[in-house]
Amino acid sequence: MLHLSRCVKCGVKATAKDGKYYLCGKHWLEIYAGKFKPCNECGGEGQVEYERSVVDWSSGGYLEGYMDDCDKCNGSGELEYDI
Numbered sequence: 001m002l003h004l005s006r007c008v009k010c011g012v013k014a015t016a017k018d019g020k021y022y023l024c025g026k027h028w029l030e031i032y033a034g035k036f037k038p039c040n041e042c043g044g045e046g047q048v049e050y051e052r053s054v055v056d057w058s059s060g061g062y063l064e065g066y067m068d069d070c071d072k073c074n075g076s077g078e079l080e081y082d083i
């Protein structure tokens with residue numbers, strides 16, 4: 001079945017795709033002109049520090065910090081528009 005994709009913002013035939021959203025050329029440009037908001041969880045870094053517990057028999061274990069892709073933005077550092 002042929003699926004015709006339309007811009008999620010204005011409904012015209014989409015010519016670009018951003019993540020799971022289809023966009024027309026105009027809206028794609030608008031987003032890439034800086035209308036993406038930086039992720040507030042990682043501050044736009046895309047990575048955030050998490051802690052994990054490490055078992056250590058001599059000291060009883062400790063929390064170890066490690067960097068990983070931000071859960072909120074999936075490592076992109078940007079949040080999508082609420083559509």
Ligand SMILES: [Zn+2]
Binds near residue numbers: 025
């Ligand atoms: Zn559009």
Ligand SMILES: [Zn+2]
Binds near residue numbers: 047073076078
């Ligand atoms: Zn983030």
